[in-house]
Amino acid sequence: MLLRTRIILIVLATVAVVSALLLVVADLRRGAGEARLRELELERLEAAWDLAVAEAAGRIQRPLGAVLTDDALAGALERSDRSFLWALMRPAEADGRTRLNVFGSNGELLYGTGNDVEPRPLVGRAQIDQLLAGDVAPRGPRATEDGTIVMIGSLPVYSKGRIVGALVSGRPLSLALDALHRIAGGRIFAVDRNGNPIYGQADPLWPAVRPLAGTTRSLTGFSQDGRHFTLTAVPIADLTGGRVATLLLAAEVTEAVTKRRLWDAVYGGGIALIVIGALALLYIFLRRHFEALETAVDALHDLSKGGAARYVELPSGNDEIGRIAGAVTVFDGAVREIERSAGQRERRLRRQQRFIRRQMEQLASTLEDDARQALLDELNQIESAAQNPQSAQSKGVNDELGLIALGFSRLATRVSMQQVQLTGLVRDLREALEDKRRLISLQQELEIARTMQLSILxxxxxxxxxxxxxxxxxxxxxxxxxxxxxxxxxxxxxxxxxxxxxxxxxxxxxxxxxxxxxxxxxxxxxxxxxxxxxxxxxxxxxxxxxxxxxxxxxxxxxxxxxxxxxxxxxxxxxxxxxxxxxxxxxxxxxxxxxxxxxxxxxxxxxxxxxxxxxxxxxxxxxxxxxxxxxxxxxxxxxxxxxxxxxxxxxxxxxxxxxxxxxxxxxxxxxxxxxxxxxxxxxxxxxxxxxxxxxxxxxxxx
Known part of the structure; x- marks a missing residue:
């Protein structure tokens, strides 16, 4: 493969990787932003629901406050007079949507909505005990035993500065859901814990919302009739802590989705145009300059075969191609000079052989005993091979100097390895001493901190x-x-x-x-x-x-x-x-x-x-x-x-x-x-x- 082709492929791969990284980073940042927005939307719905519960509880407790002003109620509770309570409470249920419970000071249900002999209480014993103790007035959604969900509001009944009973009122859950619609806006839906609709099913958007109505805290997107929506789902808890229903808030985001898709297209198209333009410029530049380079390479190839280079027209200058042209001229003259100095080189090689042998023996004396003995054995083998031409040729060298150079290379390797080992040992020793000093200092500081802490107590x-x-x-x-x-x-x-x-x-x-x-x-x-x-x-x-x-x-x-x-x-x-x-x-x-x-x-x-x-x-x-x-x-x-x-x-x-x-x-x-x-x-x-x-x-x- 030509160098030009390899360069183009490398640049193409580099640009592709950088572009992919830019896209990944952009996608990760957008994903992080969307995750934060999802969490904020969930928190907004939860906060809106808390406000709606507070508003609904206030609307439930206001009628109870009117009943509490009747002094006869406290007397009836102290006497446990069920018939009087029946006559007093029955008008408060005239609208047919209000359910009332009256509890005595011992938590006994003295009055309950309906004609049952044993009416069912709206709240559990634990909530009644808290209310009678004056700690917490239960309020919020409650799943009754008949399967309906009501909003609970409650107030204690005081007489002479002490609690003699309690009033608990329940009204339909839609009271809080209507308040949530006013507070949060959007389109409100609700399903019970079995997935059955309890609010908003008359909305035209309900058929698209129903398949997405889960039971977990989530935010999903969906489309209908070419419009885009987000669906925020938040579970709501019963007074006892269990999940009683799930709130769903649908908000239209068509404009935001359209803008995001347009931005993605512009961003991706811009990166693609930059990559294509960079590759086109690179190809034109390389094609113009590599033609002269190929001519210079052919001339060097002729010189590598031992002969003089043929005449070529090469450009001159200070760039790489001009330098290669100058090198071709120099190499051509060098080939001729080498042919004239062959005899002189033979004499110089013999003198160098003796010098190299002495230097190798002196260097071997600086090594450890085992390394020195191993190196001397190798030198003996090299000298034996120098006397045997067939052995020298089998090692890939054609003269005695080549064999000695091989031995010198092995000697240099052993000396270098020993030097590296010694340098590493010295460095490790210095690091160990520095770590020991820091450890002692840290121990002293921790001991001072221990003494100070114990002295504070x-x-x-x-x-x-x-x-x-x-x-x-x-x-x-x-x-x-x-x-x-x-x-x-x-x-x-x-x-x-x-x-x-x-x-x-x-x-x-x-x-x-x-x-x-x-x-x-x-x-x-x-x-x-x-x-x-x-x-x-x-x-x-x-x-x-x-x-x-x-x-x-x-x-x-x-x-x-x-x-x-x-x-x-x-x-x-x-x-x-x-x-x-x-x-x-x-x-x-x-x-x-x-x-x-x-x-x-x-x-x-x-x-x-x-x-x-x-x-x-x-x-x-x-x-x-x-x-x-x-x-x-x-x-x-x-x-x-x-x-x-x-x-x-x-x-x-x-x-x-x-x-x-x-x-x-x-x-x-x-x-x-x-x-x-x-x-x-x-x-x-x-x-x-x-x-x-x-x-x-x-x-x-």
């Missing part, structure tokens, strides 16, 4: 007549993500906390320090916000700037030194154990709330227990219950319960030592996989005469 525990405390942290690495803390909120209330940050090492330690600092700042406010509100504020602050997507589980409590009431909030942490003086062990009841820094504006609950004299509260992180032995068996919380129940715990230090020693004995021979932290409180009893506990602790410090 409180080490001096208050000596109070009401209780005694003891805590300890054992990080899995040089620094860890666990922490404990205690501090006085006021003179008679002590705050206790233990937490576990996701991950280990330096990032977890920094997040731990931030969490501890924010917790002290929030809880120490005046007045104290309480455990649940403290966790809610702390969660919002941590989630606001959490770019690394870290989270922290926290158990936070406040104990009243005058009463022994321990009020706490558990944000996704291991529940502490309460060990009675009798040896009985039980976990503190959990509260509402998940780990902090995951999502903002999450609700958190709190609970209270009254400690008896001799009670011990053991708080710990998952490094205790999830410790592993050498065989890979987990320590487990049952083993911890058995350890705490094994004999009395006279002091908090005794409880902490027993737990830590049990874990250490169990995990003997296995590497510590997580930070281990414990905080133990031993409650004595309220002091006979309340003293200033905070002042006593400060005096001790």
């Amino acid at each position: 409180p080490q001096d525990f208050p000596d109070l007549p009401e209780l005694d405390l003891c805590a300890r942290m054992m990080p899995a690495k040089e620094v860890g993500g666990d922490f404990y803390d205690f501090f006085f909120i006021n003179e008679r209330k002590l705050a206790l906390t233990i937490a576990d940050v996701s991950g280990k090492g330096i990032p977890a330690a920094f997040f731990m320090l931030i969490t501890r600092t924010m917790l002290r700042a929030i809880a120490g406010g005046t007045p104290s916000p309480g455990p649940a509100e403290t966790m809610r504020r702390l969660n919002n602050l941590l989630a606001a700037e959490n770019e690394q997507m870290m989270f922290v589980t926290v158990f936070y409590g406040e104990i009243d030194l005058d009463t022994g009431v321990f009020t706490y909030c558990n944000a996704g942490h291991n529940p502490p154990y309460r060990v009675a003086e009798t040896g009985a062990v039980e976990a503190l009841p959990n509260t509402q709330g998940i780990a902090l820094a995951t999502f903002p504006d999450l609700p958190y609950g709190e609970k209270s227990v009254t400690l008896a004299a001799g009670d011990v509260v053991v708080m710990f992180t998952d490094g205790v219950s999830e410790a592993f032995d050498a065989a890979g068996v987990m320590y487990g919380e049952q083993r911890l319960i058995d350890t705490l129940a094994d004999g009395p715990l006279p002091t908090s230090r005794a409880g902490l030592d027993r737990m830590m020693d049990s874990v250490a004995t169990f995990a003997t021979g296995a590497e510590q996989s997580d930070d281990i932290t414990g905080l133990v409180l031993h409650w004595h009893a309220p002091a006979a005469a309340p003293a200033t506990a905070l002042a006593a602790a400060e005096a001790q410090a």
Whole structure:
């Protein structure tokens, strides 16, 4: 294949690859943009649905508010007077589309829509308990037992400052879907969880939408009558958390699709024109210049056969072809000069032979013993071959100098290999020394960080007549993500906390320090916000700037030194154990709330227990219950319960030592996989005469 043809093929392949890469990059960027737009459209529909649910719930609750103003309703609920409730509630269902439930303070259904002897409630027992507790007023879609889907709105009934019952109202789902149509625009459809249409089937677009009506969160495209649409599908959840229906929003995008196709055609056509133009220019240029080059190559071919070149008309100049023409003239003169100097070359070769032999022997003496002996053996074989013309010809050389040159080449190869090995060893040694220096520096810095972290955690525990405390942290690495803390909120209330940050090492330690600092700042406010509100504020602050997507589980409590009431909030942490003086062990009841820094504006609950004299509260992180032995068996919380129940715990230090020693004995021979932290409180009893506990602790410090 001619050089000209190879160059054209190489350039063609290069241009094709570059063009393909440009198209791929453009397609990837467009795909990423479309994926982001799809996600934004899904989020827009979900946000619009939340607004529609809120609007529909408000419309349902407004009539209920009118009923709540009737004082007779509260009296009927306290008496469980079903007949009075029937007479009072029946007019509210006059439109035939409203379904009502009235519940007593114990969650009993006192009135329900319909004539059934046992009317069916619109919501489950869990939602009723939340409503009667004053926590959450259930609202949203609900699939009833008869297969219909209704929108739920509810309100508690108060009498003399307490909840004596609850009203729950249900209206057709179309109430929320109409609101969604006003908020989101477009063409709204809805199907139940079996794929049956429940809204929008009268729309002319429904026959095209129905085959695409899936049950998952998605955004697809379709066409009808020459127009292009996008179909956004978002599942909606029942009050119990299950999927009850799927929302579908169809939006016309015909203009955008037309513009995108036009841009694709222009972009592809432009690349094709550039490629064709570049190849045409290259072909014309090569064809004009390679004609003179082929003439020069023919002249060189004649010289390569040992004869003088025939007369040719070659161009002159400073480009490659002009240089080749000059070289042809020089080579022609050189051939003639070589023929005259053949005899002189023979004499020079003999002198060079002796010199090369001496140089090879001197170089061989610088090698290692094995390499030097191997090289000398090769030189002996070369000298023997030089004495035998047939052997020399079998090696592809025609004179003694060629054989010696072969030996010299082998010698140079061995010297070069040895030099490369030595250079590599020196480089590896330098790199190893530099790595060792960096490792020592890093170990020193990590040890300083470990010392600083442990010094931040409180080490001096208050000596109070009401209780005694003891805590300890054992990080899995040089620094860890666990922490404990205690501090006085006021003179008679002590705050206790233990937490576990996701991950280990330096990032977890920094997040731990931030969490501890924010917790002290929030809880120490005046007045104290309480455990649940403290966790809610702390969660919002941590989630606001959490770019690394870290989270922290926290158990936070406040104990009243005058009463022994321990009020706490558990944000996704291991529940502490309460060990009675009798040896009985039980976990503190959990509260509402998940780990902090995951999502903002999450609700958190709190609970209270009254400690008896001799009670011990053991708080710990998952490094205790999830410790592993050498065989890979987990320590487990049952083993911890058995350890705490094994004999009395006279002091908090005794409880902490027993737990830590049990874990250490169990995990003997296995590497510590997580930070281990414990905080133990031993409650004595309220002091006979309340003293200033905070002042006593400060005096001790």
